[in-house]
Amino acid sequence: xxxxxxxxxxxxxxxxxxxxxxxxxxxxxxxxxxxxxxxxxxxxxxxxxxxxxxxxxxxxxxxxxxxxxxxxxxxxxxxxxxxxxxxxxxxxxxxxxxxxxxxxxxxxxxxxxxxxxxxxxxxxxxxxxxxxxxxxxxxxxxxxxxxxxxxxxxxxxxxxxxxxxxxxxxxxxxxxxxxxxxxxxxxxxxxxxxxxxxxxxxxxx
Amino acid sequence: xxxxxxxxxxxxxxxxxxxxxxxxxxxxxxxxxxxxxxxxxxxxxxxxxxxxxxxxxxxxxxxxxxxxxxxxxxxxxxxxxxxxxxxxxxxxxxxxxxxxxxxxxxxxxxxxxxxxxxxxxxxxxxxxxxxxxxxxxxxxxxxxxxxxxxxxxxxxxxxxxxxxxxxxxxxxxxxxxxxxxxxxxxxxxxxxxxxxxxxxxxxxx
Numbered sequence: 417x418x419x420x421x422x423x424x425x426x427x428x429x430x431x432x433x434x435x436x437x438x439x440x441x442x443x444x445x446x447x448x449x450x451x452x453x454x455x456x457x458x459x460x461x462x463x464x465x466x467x468x469x470x471x472x473x474x475x476x477x478x479x480x481x482x483x484x485x486x487x488x489x490x491x492x493x494x495x496x497x498x499x500x501x502x503x504x505x506x507x508x509x510x511x512x513x514x515x516x517x518x519x520x521x522x523x524x525x526x527x528x529x530x531x532x533x534x535x536x537x538x539x540x541x542x543x544x545x546x547x548x549x550x551x552x553x554x555x556x557x558x559x560x561x562x563x564x565x566x567x568x569x570x571x572x573x574x575x576x577x578x579x580x581x582x583x584x585x586x587x588x589x590x591x592x593x594x595x596x597x598x599x600x601x602x603x604x605x606x607x608x609x610x611x612x613x614x615x616x617x618x619x620x621x
Numbered sequence: 622x623x624x625x626x627x628x629x630x631x632x633x634x635x636x637x638x639x640x641x642x643x644x645x646x647x648x649x650x651x652x653x654x655x656x657x658x659x660x661x662x663x664x665x666x667x668x669x670x671x672x673x674x675x676x677x678x679x680x681x682x683x684x685x686x687x688x689x690x691x692x693x694x695x696x697x698x699x700x701x702x703x704x705x706x707x708x709x710x711x712x713x714x715x716x717x718x719x720x721x722x723x724x725x726x727x728x729x730x731x732x733x734x735x736x737x738x739x740x741x742x743x744x745x746x747x748x749x750x751x752x753x754x755x756x757x758x759x760x761x762x763x764x765x766x767x768x769x770x771x772x773x774x775x776x777x778x779x780x781x782x783x784x785x786x787x788x789x790x791x792x793x794x795x796x797x798x799x800x801x802x803x804x805x806x807x808x809x810x811x812x813x814x815x816x817x818x819x820x821x822x823x824x825x826x
Contacts, residue, residue: 425697425784433641434639436638441664443641446699449784456699457642458644459646459664492629493746494661495649495752496746497632534801538811541698542812543747543813544705546748547700547751549662565663579653586739587824594762595750608677608745608747608758608814613743614769615742615760616820616822616824620641
């Protein structure tokens with residue numbers, strides 16, 4: 417059983433193999449449940465200021481048609497050399513809570529604003545076989561008071577080097593919508609979290 | 622617009638900063654939509670044989686009570702130094718399709734078997750700001766023919782160094798179940814894809 421000391425893995429050592437500006441490559445030594453020492457290579461972001469790297473934001477909008485929509489971003493991501501459909505997201509700054517980061521990043525990346533975070537996850541692993549990268553997922557109900565979207569389009573506040581397209585799509589049939597969206601861009605893929613969110617919505621219990 | 626050549630980012634160069642056994646740290650040079658050259662650090666798995674690193678498996682079971690369940694794994698993940706609740710998953714081997722990898726990994730990690738993959742995603746980005754890590758997500762309806770779970774518990778076929786606990790939980794109220802499960806283990810977190818799947822299930826359109 418997992419609460420039995422004999423079945424708990426323990427980290428014993430962390431050695432730096434290489435440190436770049438944004439990413440460090442480290443080798444871990446840990447003991448397995450049989451007490452045997454094992455090695456694992458891992459990647460850490462060098463930018464983490466607290467326990468968590470960043471936030472992903474599930475921003476929901478109810479428009480004047482009373483239907484629910486979700487705010488997503490599309491941007492070129494160098495690591496995958498493709499446009500990626502993602503939740504708005506960002507790293508948590510110094511002296512900032514995850515909730516504050518979520519409201520700030522949503523505003524900066526998309527122009528949409530929320531008064532508060534409606535729900536926040538515990539710390540989640542993003543790719544736990546490869547890296548320590550983690551995040552908290554916040555849901556925000558966007559304040560939608562524009563008389564008409566074509567008149568008052570929310571204004572992004574992007575940093576130098578950020579080129580982010582904002583899309584607002586209906587929650588209904590999100591999985592199909594995502595698959596159709598990838599065809600509209602040159603080399604476009606979906607972030608796995610967005611996909612599993614849409615897949616979860618499509619499951620009937 | 623994204624199909625305008627002036628707004629397409631292009632990868633220009635990939636330089637190796639450090640190569641370990643399982644992970645390589647590379648620096649990318651790309652041109653932004655204004656034609657300006659920019660740098661990005663990224664991580665690649667050295668194990669990829671085709672276009673995709675691995676598969677995640679959403680394995681659904683209908684038990685004799687006619688209720689739907691999902692098969693999840695719990696294991697210690699050295700990069701996050703915690704137990705992580707995940708979908709069964711694994712890397713795609715040489716000469717193997719994603720579908721074959723999904724059926725094989727489900728059997729090896731959990732003992733549960735499926736005849737076929739019922740749906741497979743396109744290639745999805747796992748952490749596209751940090752790494753090229755990608756996956757395809759397969760859904761498999763598990764063949765559940767055991768007379769009684771306590772009599773015929775599926776048998777895992779784990780590799781040396783794999784210590785994976787299998788849990789089968791109801792799809793109904795999955796988000797609450799996950800949050801309660803984390804309390805049952807010493808230092809336990811949820812994989813972000815599992816969380817967004819459960820969150821999607823909880824959303825009413």
